[in-house]
Amino acid sequence: MTLRTIKGKYNNIKNVEPSKTYFIVDYENTSIQGGGLDNTGWQELPDGIVKITYFLSTGVVIEIPPMFEAYLHLVEVSRAILDNSVVYHYVFIKGKLKDKIISYRISLKEDTLHKLKIGDIHITEDETPIKSNYWKKAEENYVRNIN
Amino acid sequence: MSVTLIRKFWNGSQYDDISKIVFTSTNIDSPAAAGTRSHVLPGSPYVGTWYEALDLQYRQKVNQNPPDKHECLFTQIHLYQNSFNFINGTTVTGIAKYPVTTSGMVYYDASNNATISTISYLGDTTISGIEFKKYNITFSATNGDATVSGSHYYFNTPAPPISGSNTLPGAMYIWQENQTNDLLWAHPKNSIIFEVEQGEAYNCRLTAWDDVTHSTINNRLLQDRKYKVTCCAYMAGGGTKENPVPDQSIDAMAHPPGIDVPLAGDDAYYGDFDLIHIANGGTTGQQHGEFFYFVPRLDDVDDTYASGNYDFVTTLHYQYT
Numbered sequence: 043m044t045l046r047t048i049k050g051k052y053n054n055i056k057n058v059e060p061s062k063t064y065f066i067v068d069y070e071n072t073s074i075q076g077g078g079l080d081n082t083g084w085q086e087l088p089d090g091i092v093k094i095t096y097f098l099s100t101g102v103v104i105e106i107p108p109m110f111e112a113y114l115h116l117v118e119v120s121r122a123i124l125d126n127s128v129v130y131h132y133v134f135i136k137g138k139l140k141d142k143i144i145s146y147r148i149s150l151k152e153d154t155l156h157k158l159k160i161g162d163i164h165i166t167e168d169e170t171p172i173k174s175n176y177w178k179k180a181e182e183n184y185v186r187n188i189n
Numbered sequence: 190m191s192v193t194l195i196r197k198f199w200n201g202s203q204y205d206d207i208s209k210i211v212f213t214s215t216n217i218d219s220p221a222a223a224g225t226r227s228h229v230l231p232g233s234p235y236v237g238t239w240y241e242a243l244d245l246q247y248r249q250k251v252n253q254n255p256p257d258k259h260e261c262l263f264t265q266i267h268l269y270q271n272s273f274n275f276i277n278g279t280t281v282t283g284i285a286k287y288p289v290t291t292s293g294m295v296y297y298d299a300s301n302n303a304t305i306s307t308i309s310y311l312g313d314t315t316i317s318g319i320e321f322k323k324y325n326i327t328f329s330a331t332n333g334d335a336t337v338s339g340s341h342y343y344f345n346t347p348a349p350p351i352s353g354s355n356t357l358p359g360a361m362y363i364w365q366e367n368q369t370n371d372l373l374w375a376h377p378k379n380s381i382i383f384e385v386e387q388g389e390a391y392n393c394r395l396t397a398w399d400d401v402t403h404s405t406i407n408n409r410l411l412q413d414r415k416y417k418v419t420c421c422a423y424m425a426g427g428g429t430k431e432n433p434v435p436d437q438s439i440d441a442m443a444h445p446p447g448i449d450v451p452l453a454g455d456d457a458y459y460g461d462f463d464l465i466h467i468a469n470g471g472t473t474g475q476q477h478g479e480f481f482y483f484v485p486r487l488d489d490v491d492d493t494y495a496s497g498n499y500d501f502v503t504t505l506h507y508q509y510t
Contacts, residue, residue, distance in 0.1 A: 050402035082191050084510040085388065116391065116508040120403040123196065123381070123503040124209055129403045134508065153404060172391055173463070176510045 044099040045160075048129065055153045057130050058160060062099035063150065065115060068092045070181055076115075079130055079150075084115045089179035094135060096148060102161035104148055108184045110137030112177045136168065138177065143168040192388030192509035194464070198240045199378040200247050204431050207381055209241035210503065212487045219248035238486050240381065249379045253487050255449055256374035256419055375419040377432050380482040383505070384430070385466040390507040394460030395420065395483060397452040397503050406454040408501045414451035415490055416501065420483035421446035422462050427475045443479055449488075452503070459483070464507070 044059040060079035067074050069090050076083045093108040094115075106113075116134040121127070130150040137144045147164040197204040200220070214227040215237035223241050234252035241247075397416050399408040410416055422443035425433030444462035451457040464479045471477070485503070 048402050050400040050405065052399070052405045052407050053402045055402050055404065080191075082510065085191060115510055117191070117510075118392075118506070118508045120398075120504045120506040122401070122403075123505060124207065125502075127401050127502075129401075131506075153402070155404060174389060174391070174510065176389070 043101055048127075053153050053155050055129060055151050056160065058150045059099035060130055062097075063130075063133075064097055066095045066097065068095070079117050079119075079133075082115065082117065084178075085176050087178050090181045091178055092181050092184050096133060096135070098148075098150070098161055100160050104146075104161070104163065106135050106137065106146060108180070110139060110144070110180055111185050112138040112179045114138075114172065114174055114177050116172075136172065143171050192390045192466075192507075193386040194390060194505070194507075195384050195386055197382050197384075198242075198247070198380070199431075200240075200242065200245070204382070205242045207240050208243055209246075210381070210485055211239040211241050211246060212236040212490075213239060215248060215251045217248070220245040222246070235490060236487055238484070249484070250486055253489060255417075255486070255488065375482070375484040377482065380420075380484050383464070383481040385464045385479055387466050388509060389466065390464045390509055392461040392506070392508050393422070393464055393481065394458050394506040395452065395481075395503070396454055396458035396460075396506065397501050398454055399501050401502060403502065403504050403506075404454075406456070408499060409494065410487065410490065410499050411453040411501055414453060414457060415488045416453070416485065417449045417451050417488050418459060418483040418485045419446075419448050420450065420459050420481070422464060422481040423479060424465075424467055424471070424476055425478040425480060426473065430477065433478060433480055443481070447483075449486075451488075460506075 044062050046057045046059055048055040048057060058079075063079050065076040065082070065084075067076070067087055069088070069092055074083075074087060076087075091113055094106040094113060096104040096106070098104070114134075114136040116136070118131040118134065120129050120131065132150055133148045135146040135148070137146070145166050145168050147166070149158045149160055149162040149164075152159045196207060198207045199205075208223070211226070213225075213236055214229045214233070216227050216230050216233055217225055219239075223244055223246050225246060229235055237248060237252055238250035239246045239248050395418065397406070397411055399405050399411060406412060424441050424443065426441065428434030443464060444460065447459040450459045452459070464481060467476045467478050
Protein backbone atom coordinates (compact mmCIF):
# COMPACT_ATOMS: atom_id res chain seq x y z
CA MET A 43 0.00 0.00 0.00
CA THR A 44 1.42 3.37 -1.01
CA LEU A 45 -0.14 6.60 0.17
CA ARG A 46 0.83 10.24 0.38
CA THR A 47 -0.26 12.26 3.38
CA ILE A 48 -1.21 15.93 3.34
CA LYS A 49 -1.28 17.46 6.78
CA GLY A 50 -3.28 20.63 7.32
CA LYS A 51 -4.27 22.74 10.27
CA TYR A 52 -7.75 21.25 10.54
CA ASN A 53 -7.69 18.18 8.36
CA ASN A 54 -5.34 15.40 7.32
CA ILE A 55 -5.70 13.82 3.91
CA LYS A 56 -4.50 10.43 2.75
CA ASN A 57 -4.11 10.45 -0.99
CA VAL A 58 -3.22 7.67 -3.38
CA GLU A 59 0.29 7.73 -4.74
CA PRO A 60 -0.32 9.23 -8.21
CA SER A 61 2.49 7.41 -9.98
CA LYS A 62 1.15 4.06 -8.80
CA THR A 63 -2.49 4.62 -9.65
CA TYR A 64 -3.39 3.71 -13.21
CA PHE A 65 -5.77 1.88 -15.55
CA ILE A 66 -5.28 -1.17 -17.72
CA VAL A 67 -7.43 -1.23 -20.83
CA ASP A 68 -8.04 -4.60 -22.45
CA TYR A 69 -8.44 -4.94 -26.21
CA GLU A 70 -9.23 -8.13 -28.10
CA ASN A 71 -5.60 -8.99 -28.69
CA THR A 72 -3.67 -6.82 -26.27
CA SER A 73 -3.76 -4.70 -23.13
CA ILE A 74 -2.46 -1.18 -22.54
CA GLN A 75 -1.41 0.12 -19.13
CA GLY A 76 -1.86 3.81 -18.51
CA GLY A 77 0.63 6.10 -16.83
CA GLY A 78 0.09 7.55 -13.39
CA LEU A 79 -2.49 10.19 -12.58
CA ASP A 80 -0.30 13.02 -13.85
CA ASN A 81 0.19 11.53 -17.28
CA THR A 82 -2.54 9.01 -17.81
CA GLY A 83 -2.05 8.30 -21.49
CA TRP A 84 -5.79 8.12 -22.05
CA GLN A 85 -5.74 10.51 -25.01
CA GLU A 86 -3.45 8.20 -26.97
CA LEU A 87 -5.55 5.06 -26.50
CA PRO A 88 -7.12 3.53 -29.60
CA ASP A 89 -10.79 2.67 -29.92
CA GLY A 90 -11.98 -0.89 -29.53
CA ILE A 91 -12.01 -1.13 -25.74
CA VAL A 92 -13.13 -4.43 -24.28
CA LYS A 93 -12.69 -3.76 -20.57
CA ILE A 94 -11.19 -1.22 -18.15
CA THR A 95 -9.63 -2.16 -14.85
CA TYR A 96 -8.40 0.45 -12.38
CA PHE A 97 -5.54 -0.13 -9.97
CA LEU A 98 -5.08 2.15 -6.96
CA SER A 99 -1.79 2.44 -5.09
CA THR A 100 -3.53 1.02 -2.03
CA GLY A 101 -3.91 -2.32 -3.77
CA VAL A 102 -7.59 -1.83 -4.55
CA VAL A 103 -8.59 -3.16 -8.00
CA ILE A 104 -11.81 -1.95 -9.64
CA GLU A 105 -13.31 -3.49 -12.75
CA ILE A 106 -15.70 -1.47 -14.91
CA PRO A 107 -18.40 -3.67 -16.45
CA PRO A 108 -17.73 -4.19 -20.18
CA MET A 109 -21.07 -3.07 -21.53
CA PHE A 110 -20.77 0.49 -22.80
CA GLU A 111 -20.60 1.94 -26.30
CA ALA A 112 -17.80 4.33 -25.37
CA TYR A 113 -15.70 5.28 -22.37
CA LEU A 114 -14.20 8.46 -20.95
CA HIS A 115 -11.61 8.61 -18.20
CA LEU A 116 -11.23 11.72 -16.04
CA VAL A 117 -9.09 12.66 -13.05
CA GLU A 118 -10.40 15.36 -10.71
CA VAL A 119 -7.81 17.43 -8.88
CA SER A 120 -7.50 20.73 -7.09
CA ARG A 121 -4.24 22.46 -7.78
CA ALA A 122 -2.94 25.48 -5.90
CA ILE A 123 -2.45 28.36 -8.29
CA LEU A 124 0.96 29.26 -7.01
CA ASP A 125 2.86 26.39 -5.41
CA ASN A 126 1.36 23.65 -7.57
CA SER A 127 0.43 21.59 -4.52
CA VAL A 128 -2.26 19.19 -5.60
CA VAL A 129 -4.98 17.05 -4.06
CA TYR A 130 -6.25 14.11 -6.11
CA HIS A 131 -9.97 13.81 -5.47
CA TYR A 132 -11.55 11.28 -7.82
CA VAL A 133 -11.20 9.22 -10.94
CA PHE A 134 -14.27 9.10 -13.12
CA ILE A 135 -14.92 6.35 -15.65
CA LYS A 136 -17.88 7.39 -17.75
CA GLY A 137 -19.69 4.86 -19.89
CA LYS A 138 -21.97 5.80 -22.74
CA LEU A 139 -25.16 3.81 -23.31
CA LYS A 140 -27.61 4.42 -26.10
CA ASP A 141 -29.30 7.39 -24.48
CA LYS A 142 -27.54 8.00 -21.18
CA ILE A 143 -24.16 8.16 -19.55
CA ILE A 144 -23.25 6.24 -16.42
CA SER A 145 -20.47 7.64 -14.25
CA TYR A 146 -18.29 5.59 -11.87
CA ARG A 147 -16.67 7.92 -9.37
CA ILE A 148 -13.74 6.33 -7.57
CA SER A 149 -12.45 8.14 -4.49
CA LEU A 150 -8.70 8.79 -4.40
CA LYS A 151 -8.62 10.30 -0.92
CA GLU A 152 -9.85 9.94 2.60
CA ASP A 153 -9.61 12.46 5.40
CA THR A 154 -10.58 13.14 8.98
CA LEU A 155 -13.66 15.20 8.11
CA HIS A 156 -15.56 12.91 5.76
CA LYS A 157 -16.66 9.27 5.69
CA LEU A 158 -15.46 8.62 2.15
CA LYS A 159 -12.61 6.10 1.89
CA ILE A 160 -10.06 5.52 -0.83
CA GLY A 161 -11.55 3.17 -3.40
CA ASP A 162 -15.18 3.94 -2.59
CA ILE A 163 -17.27 3.93 -5.75
CA HIS A 164 -20.26 6.15 -6.41
CA ILE A 165 -22.31 5.28 -9.49
CA THR A 166 -24.59 7.92 -10.98
CA GLU A 167 -26.28 8.83 -14.22
CA ASP A 168 -24.89 12.07 -15.63
CA GLU A 169 -27.47 14.81 -15.95
CA THR A 170 -25.24 16.97 -18.16
CA PRO A 171 -23.20 14.88 -20.59
CA ILE A 172 -19.63 16.06 -20.79
CA LYS A 173 -18.34 17.18 -24.17
CA SER A 174 -14.92 15.74 -24.83
CA ASN A 175 -12.79 14.83 -27.81
CA TYR A 176 -11.44 11.85 -25.94
CA TRP A 177 -14.31 9.41 -25.74
CA LYS A 178 -13.00 6.00 -26.73
CA LYS A 179 -15.30 3.58 -28.51
CA ALA A 180 -15.79 0.05 -27.27
CA GLU A 181 -15.29 -3.10 -29.30
CA GLU A 182 -18.74 -3.69 -30.80
CA ASN A 183 -18.97 -7.31 -29.68
CA TYR A 184 -18.78 -6.20 -26.06
CA VAL A 185 -21.51 -3.56 -26.13
CA ARG A 186 -24.66 -4.62 -24.35
CA ASN A 187 -28.05 -3.36 -25.45
CA ILE A 188 -28.91 -1.80 -22.10
CA ASN A 189 -30.76 1.43 -21.53
CA MET B 190 0.68 15.63 -19.95
CA SER B 191 -3.02 15.08 -20.15
CA VAL B 192 -3.68 18.79 -19.86
CA THR B 193 -1.16 21.58 -19.73
CA LEU B 194 -2.20 24.79 -18.01
CA ILE B 195 0.34 27.59 -17.86
CA ARG B 196 -0.02 30.70 -15.73
CA LYS B 197 1.64 34.06 -16.21
CA PHE B 198 1.36 37.74 -15.38
CA TRP B 199 2.58 40.88 -17.13
CA ASN B 200 5.46 42.49 -15.23
CA GLY B 201 5.52 45.69 -17.23
CA SER B 202 7.81 44.48 -19.98
CA GLN B 203 7.10 40.78 -20.45
CA TYR B 204 4.96 37.90 -19.23
CA ASP B 205 6.51 36.32 -16.17
CA ASP B 206 5.96 33.25 -14.00
CA ILE B 207 4.02 34.06 -10.86
CA SER B 208 5.03 32.54 -7.56
CA LYS B 209 2.80 34.41 -5.09
CA ILE B 210 -0.15 36.72 -4.78
CA VAL B 211 0.72 39.22 -2.07
CA PHE B 212 -1.55 41.62 -0.25
CA THR B 213 0.56 44.19 1.52
CA SER B 214 0.93 47.92 1.89
CA THR B 215 1.36 49.89 -1.28
CA ASN B 216 3.96 52.01 0.52
CA ILE B 217 6.71 50.29 -1.47
CA ASP B 218 8.19 51.17 -4.84
CA SER B 219 7.28 48.78 -7.65
CA PRO B 220 8.98 46.57 -8.59
CA ALA B 221 10.45 45.59 -5.26
CA ALA B 222 12.56 42.64 -4.24
CA ALA B 223 10.47 39.53 -3.79
CA GLY B 224 9.49 39.09 -0.18
CA THR B 225 9.25 42.79 0.62
CA ARG B 226 6.40 43.58 2.99
CA SER B 227 5.43 46.75 4.79
CA HIS B 228 3.13 47.99 7.51
CA VAL B 229 0.29 50.23 6.52
CA LEU B 230 1.23 53.81 7.32
CA PRO B 231 -1.25 56.07 9.14
CA GLY B 232 -3.47 57.79 6.63
CA SER B 233 -2.35 55.72 3.68
CA PRO B 234 -4.45 53.17 1.78
CA TYR B 235 -4.73 49.72 3.21
CA VAL B 236 -3.24 46.73 1.45
CA GLY B 237 -3.02 46.54 -2.30
CA THR B 238 -2.49 43.63 -4.67
CA TRP B 239 0.99 42.53 -5.76
CA TYR B 240 2.17 39.69 -7.97
CA GLU B 241 5.46 38.18 -6.94
CA ALA B 242 7.87 36.44 -9.29
CA LEU B 243 10.97 34.65 -8.10
CA ASP B 244 13.08 37.81 -8.05
CA LEU B 245 10.75 40.80 -7.93
CA GLN B 246 7.22 41.70 -6.94
CA TYR B 247 4.99 44.03 -8.91
CA ARG B 248 2.17 46.23 -7.63
CA GLN B 249 -1.11 45.76 -9.49
CA LYS B 250 -3.66 47.56 -7.32
CA VAL B 251 -2.81 50.46 -5.06
CA ASN B 252 -5.70 49.99 -2.65
CA GLN B 253 -8.62 47.74 -1.77
CA ASN B 254 -11.16 49.66 -3.76
CA PRO B 255 -13.66 47.56 -5.69
CA PRO B 256 -14.02 47.94 -9.44
CA ASP B 257 -15.54 51.36 -9.93
CA LYS B 258 -16.92 50.18 -13.22
CA HIS B 259 -18.16 46.68 -13.77
CA GLU B 260 -15.61 45.96 -16.41
CA CYS B 261 -13.36 43.19 -17.43
CA LEU B 262 -11.91 41.95 -20.66
CA PHE B 263 -15.14 41.94 -22.52
CA THR B 264 -17.19 44.99 -22.93
CA GLN B 265 -20.33 44.02 -21.19
CA ILE B 266 -23.41 45.21 -19.54
CA HIS B 267 -24.28 43.89 -16.14
CA LEU B 268 -27.68 44.75 -14.86
CA TYR B 269 -27.31 42.88 -11.58
CA GLN B 270 -30.09 44.03 -9.31
CA ASN B 271 -31.40 46.44 -11.86
CA SER B 272 -34.12 45.68 -14.34
CA PHE B 273 -35.62 47.28 -17.37
CA ASN B 274 -38.51 46.82 -19.73
CA PHE B 275 -37.35 45.06 -22.83
CA ILE B 276 -39.04 47.11 -25.51
CA ASN B 277 -37.95 49.55 -28.11
CA GLY B 278 -37.50 53.01 -26.71
CA THR B 279 -36.55 51.79 -23.24
CA THR B 280 -33.93 53.81 -21.48
CA VAL B 281 -31.29 51.67 -19.81
CA THR B 282 -29.50 53.34 -16.97
CA GLY B 283 -25.97 52.57 -16.01
CA ILE B 284 -24.71 52.47 -19.57
CA ALA B 285 -21.92 54.36 -21.18
CA LYS B 286 -20.15 54.09 -24.44
CA TYR B 287 -16.60 52.85 -24.26
CA PRO B 288 -14.13 53.09 -25.84
CA VAL B 289 -14.88 55.75 -28.39
CA THR B 290 -13.01 54.03 -31.20
CA THR B 291 -15.04 50.83 -31.23
CA SER B 292 -18.65 49.84 -31.04
CA GLY B 293 -18.37 48.42 -27.55
CA MET B 294 -20.13 49.59 -24.47
CA VAL B 295 -19.59 48.83 -20.86
CA TYR B 296 -21.58 49.21 -17.73
CA TYR B 297 -20.82 52.17 -15.54
CA ASP B 298 -22.10 52.69 -12.07
CA ALA B 299 -22.47 56.30 -12.98
CA SER B 300 -25.70 57.77 -14.23
CA ASN B 301 -25.00 57.30 -17.91
CA ASN B 302 -27.80 55.77 -19.87
CA ALA B 303 -28.80 54.61 -23.31
CA THR B 304 -32.01 53.97 -25.21
CA ILE B 305 -32.86 50.77 -27.05
CA SER B 306 -33.78 51.66 -30.61
CA THR B 307 -33.95 48.25 -32.31
CA ILE B 308 -34.03 44.65 -31.15
CA SER B 309 -33.89 41.43 -33.14
CA TYR B 310 -33.76 37.88 -31.86
CA LEU B 311 -30.88 35.80 -33.23
CA GLY B 312 -31.36 32.42 -31.55
CA ASP B 313 -30.27 30.53 -28.47
CA THR B 314 -26.92 29.48 -27.11
CA THR B 315 -25.75 27.62 -24.03
CA ILE B 316 -22.69 28.61 -22.09
CA SER B 317 -21.59 26.42 -19.20
CA GLY B 318 -25.04 24.96 -18.97
CA ILE B 319 -26.75 28.36 -18.84
CA GLU B 320 -29.15 29.05 -21.66
CA PHE B 321 -28.88 32.46 -23.22
CA LYS B 322 -31.05 34.22 -25.75
CA LYS B 323 -29.08 36.08 -28.34
CA TYR B 324 -30.24 39.44 -29.58
CA ASN B 325 -28.92 42.10 -31.85
CA ILE B 326 -29.64 45.32 -30.05
CA THR B 327 -28.94 48.86 -31.07
CA PHE B 328 -28.51 51.36 -28.32
CA SER B 329 -28.53 55.09 -28.64
CA ALA B 330 -26.32 56.52 -26.01
CA THR B 331 -27.83 59.63 -24.50
CA ASN B 332 -24.59 61.19 -23.40
CA GLY B 333 -24.09 62.73 -26.80
CA ASP B 334 -21.86 60.06 -28.25
CA ALA B 335 -22.51 58.48 -31.58
CA THR B 336 -24.96 55.61 -31.77
CA VAL B 337 -23.40 52.35 -30.70
CA SER B 338 -24.49 48.93 -31.82
CA GLY B 339 -23.36 45.36 -32.01
CA SER B 340 -24.42 41.93 -33.10
CA HIS B 341 -23.40 39.64 -30.25
CA TYR B 342 -25.50 40.29 -27.24
CA TYR B 343 -26.81 37.76 -24.79
CA PHE B 344 -29.40 37.84 -22.10
CA ASN B 345 -29.51 35.18 -19.49
CA THR B 346 -32.73 33.45 -18.64
CA PRO B 347 -35.53 34.08 -18.19
CA ALA B 348 -35.40 35.69 -21.57
CA PRO B 349 -38.04 38.21 -22.53
CA PRO B 350 -39.99 38.32 -25.75
CA ILE B 351 -38.86 40.77 -28.37
CA SER B 352 -41.66 43.12 -27.62
CA GLY B 353 -43.79 43.71 -24.60
CA SER B 354 -42.95 45.00 -21.21
CA ASN B 355 -41.41 42.05 -19.45
CA THR B 356 -38.94 42.96 -16.79
CA LEU B 357 -35.53 41.48 -17.30
CA PRO B 358 -33.45 40.62 -14.24
CA GLY B 359 -29.91 39.45 -14.41
CA ALA B 360 -27.09 40.23 -16.73
CA MET B 361 -26.43 41.02 -20.34
CA TYR B 362 -23.08 40.33 -21.90
CA ILE B 363 -21.53 41.81 -24.98
CA TRP B 364 -18.79 40.12 -26.93
CA GLN B 365 -16.50 42.95 -27.83
CA GLU B 366 -12.84 43.60 -27.54
CA ASN B 367 -11.56 46.41 -25.42
CA GLN B 368 -8.66 48.13 -27.05
CA THR B 369 -7.50 50.35 -24.25
CA ASN B 370 -6.46 48.26 -21.29
CA ASP B 371 -5.55 51.02 -18.91
CA LEU B 372 -9.13 52.23 -18.68
CA LEU B 373 -10.35 48.87 -17.49
CA TRP B 374 -10.24 47.60 -13.94
CA ALA B 375 -9.26 44.12 -15.13
CA HIS B 376 -7.39 43.36 -18.33
CA PRO B 377 -4.63 41.07 -19.65
CA LYS B 378 -1.86 43.20 -18.25
CA ASN B 379 -2.97 43.22 -14.64
CA SER B 380 -4.38 39.70 -14.50
CA ILE B 381 -3.12 36.27 -13.64
CA ILE B 382 -3.49 34.46 -16.92
CA PHE B 383 -4.11 30.78 -17.48
CA GLU B 384 -3.79 29.29 -20.90
CA VAL B 385 -4.54 25.74 -21.94
CA GLU B 386 -1.55 24.75 -24.03
CA GLN B 387 -2.59 21.17 -24.49
CA GLY B 388 -5.59 18.98 -23.77
CA GLU B 389 -8.88 19.77 -22.07
CA ALA B 390 -9.77 20.77 -18.52
CA TYR B 391 -13.39 20.22 -17.52
CA ASN B 392 -15.53 21.67 -14.74
CA CYS B 393 -12.90 24.26 -13.80
CA ARG B 394 -13.61 26.08 -10.57
CA LEU B 395 -11.55 28.87 -9.01
CA THR B 396 -11.82 29.07 -5.25
CA ALA B 397 -9.77 29.45 -2.06
CA TRP B 398 -9.06 27.28 0.99
CA ASP B 399 -7.26 27.89 4.25
CA ASP B 400 -4.45 25.39 3.63
CA VAL B 401 -2.93 22.67 1.49
CA THR B 402 -5.68 20.16 2.19
CA HIS B 403 -8.06 22.19 0.00
CA SER B 404 -10.90 21.19 2.26
CA THR B 405 -11.53 23.84 4.94
CA ILE B 406 -12.02 27.61 5.11
CA ASN B 407 -11.15 28.37 8.73
CA ASN B 408 -9.65 31.70 7.79
CA ARG B 409 -11.30 34.97 8.74
CA LEU B 410 -10.65 36.59 5.37
CA LEU B 411 -12.39 33.73 3.59
CA GLN B 412 -15.23 33.42 6.07
CA ASP B 413 -15.87 37.15 5.88
CA ARG B 414 -15.84 36.91 2.04
CA LYS B 415 -12.99 39.40 1.84
CA TYR B 416 -11.12 37.66 -0.96
CA LYS B 417 -12.66 38.59 -4.31
CA VAL B 418 -11.77 38.17 -7.95
CA THR B 419 -12.81 39.67 -11.24
CA CYS B 420 -12.44 37.08 -13.95
CA CYS B 421 -13.48 35.62 -17.25
CA ALA B 422 -12.75 32.58 -19.40
CA TYR B 423 -12.83 32.69 -23.17
CA MET B 424 -11.45 31.63 -26.51
CA ALA B 425 -9.29 34.20 -28.26
CA GLY B 426 -10.19 35.11 -31.81
CA GLY B 427 -6.96 36.86 -32.61
CA GLY B 428 -4.25 38.94 -31.07
CA THR B 429 -1.18 37.36 -29.57
CA LYS B 430 -0.52 34.73 -26.97
CA GLU B 431 0.43 37.52 -24.57
CA ASN B 432 -2.49 39.76 -25.38
CA PRO B 433 -5.28 37.61 -26.78
CA VAL B 434 -8.29 39.30 -28.29
CA PRO B 435 -11.62 37.70 -27.40
CA ASP B 436 -13.34 35.98 -30.26
CA GLN B 437 -16.75 37.38 -31.11
CA SER B 438 -18.36 34.11 -32.12
CA ILE B 439 -21.31 32.61 -30.34
CA ASP B 440 -19.11 30.11 -28.47
CA ALA B 441 -16.31 32.49 -27.50
CA MET B 442 -17.03 32.75 -23.83
CA ALA B 443 -16.33 29.70 -21.71
CA HIS B 444 -18.24 31.17 -18.80
CA PRO B 445 -19.98 34.46 -18.05
CA PRO B 446 -17.58 37.02 -16.57
CA GLY B 447 -17.36 37.27 -12.82
CA ILE B 448 -17.20 40.73 -11.30
CA ASP B 449 -15.88 40.87 -7.74
CA VAL B 450 -16.78 37.27 -7.00
CA PRO B 451 -15.94 36.17 -3.43
CA LEU B 452 -13.99 32.91 -3.11
CA ALA B 453 -14.43 30.58 -0.14
CA GLY B 454 -14.20 26.82 -0.66
CA ASP B 455 -17.30 25.17 -2.01
CA ASP B 456 -19.49 27.96 -0.65
CA ALA B 457 -18.33 30.73 -2.98
CA TYR B 458 -16.42 30.24 -6.21
CA TYR B 459 -16.12 31.14 -9.88
CA GLY B 460 -17.15 28.35 -12.27
CA ASP B 461 -17.79 25.69 -13.37
CA PHE B 462 -16.50 25.89 -16.93
CA ASP B 463 -14.46 23.94 -19.45
CA LEU B 464 -11.13 25.10 -20.85
CA ILE B 465 -10.31 23.48 -24.17
CA HIS B 466 -7.09 23.87 -26.12
CA ILE B 467 -7.81 25.39 -29.52
CA ALA B 468 -5.53 23.70 -32.02
CA ASN B 469 -4.44 24.99 -35.43
CA GLY B 470 -6.34 28.26 -35.29
CA GLY B 471 -9.72 26.69 -34.63
CA THR B 472 -12.43 27.28 -37.19
CA THR B 473 -11.21 30.68 -38.36
CA GLY B 474 -7.48 30.06 -38.40
CA GLN B 475 -7.08 32.88 -35.88
CA GLN B 476 -8.55 31.31 -32.76
CA HIS B 477 -6.35 30.22 -29.86
CA GLY B 478 -6.48 29.55 -26.15
CA GLU B 479 -8.61 29.06 -24.26
CA PHE B 480 -7.72 31.57 -21.60
CA PHE B 481 -8.78 32.22 -18.05
CA TYR B 482 -7.98 35.56 -16.42
CA PHE B 483 -8.49 36.79 -12.90
CA VAL B 484 -7.56 39.81 -10.81
CA PRO B 485 -7.69 39.24 -7.04
CA ARG B 486 -8.21 41.80 -4.33
CA LEU B 487 -8.97 42.03 -0.63
CA ASP B 488 -12.14 43.89 0.21
CA ASP B 489 -12.20 46.40 3.06
CA VAL B 490 -9.72 44.76 5.41
CA ASP B 491 -9.10 47.39 8.06
CA ASP B 492 -7.92 47.83 11.63
CA THR B 493 -10.51 45.37 12.93
CA TYR B 494 -8.20 42.66 11.64
CA ALA B 495 -5.42 42.09 14.13
CA SER B 496 -1.87 41.85 12.91
CA GLY B 497 -0.96 38.33 11.94
CA ASN B 498 -0.79 35.74 9.23
CA TYR B 499 -3.92 35.31 7.12
CA ASP B 500 -2.37 33.12 4.43
CA PHE B 501 -4.74 31.08 2.31
CA VAL B 502 -4.51 29.05 -0.87
CA THR B 503 -6.12 29.88 -4.20
CA THR B 504 -6.91 26.74 -6.16
CA LEU B 505 -8.23 25.68 -9.52
CA HIS B 506 -10.34 22.53 -9.37
CA TYR B 507 -10.67 20.70 -12.67
CA GLN B 508 -10.91 17.36 -14.37
CA TYR B 509 -8.71 16.03 -17.17
CA THR B 510 -8.40 12.86 -19.17
